């Protein structure tokens with residue numbers, strides 16, 4: 659399985675070392691892992707402990723306490739460029755665009771991030787929170803040469819939003835992490851089956867979906883500050899959730915979403931040009 663949404667944040671490392679995290683991934687037969695971290699350099703620790711199948715991506719949250727003020731750092735874009743020049747990062751993200759909070763997609767800092775993604779030909783893992791796909795549509799149309807991976811299929815949005823965005827923007831892929839009971843709530847029916855509208859969009863766009871576990875715990879408690887994040891200790895539950903719904907798909911489609919779409923997306927340089 660490709661797990662394309664992992665975090666190795668400072669408050670996770672307090673509980674699970676990089677070596678232990680790699681052991682957990684290996685135990686679950688993860689053969690491609692995409693990891694982001696706060697602070698950004700923490701992602702490199704998993705690569706070092708695991709090897710080439712671990713792809714660090716560059717979070718703009720460069721310090722441990724910058725998740726909520728990163729965009730105010732006037733020197734940020736220069737620092738990101740220097741870090742991308744090392745060749746150690748295979749993408750940019752996770753970047754959060756939350757309507758009414760933090761920078762908008764037209765802000766200089768976000769435009770700068772998109773320009774860096776284009777310059778270095780790396781994709782952007784983008785998490786938006788908005789009431790419809792229309793917000794993200796402005797982003798993917800606004801930066802047509804950037805490949806975007808839409809985190810959590812828009813977090814709370816439905817299958818129709820995914821279908822609409824895939825139709826609107828050929829530079830968008832979608833990932834289903836955090837659509838489980840522990841994050842945004844399960845996207846599945848109460849009996850665990852895949853809803854018809856989701857099955858339809860997976861079938862219609864078989865090459866555009868992938869998935870991951872997003873092992874941050876009690877994601878509802880976004881601003882929890884007093885305890886370390888035990889997400890990696892729940893990795894098995896999260897991975898099982900995804901494998902259960904993947905297993906319901908026809909073989910060819912299942913293999914694409916579980917593994918090969920991610921391999922094609924992450925292991926090539928750029929298609930957007």
Ligand SMILES: [Zn+2]
Nearest residue numbers: 752785809810
């Ligand atoms: Zn996210």
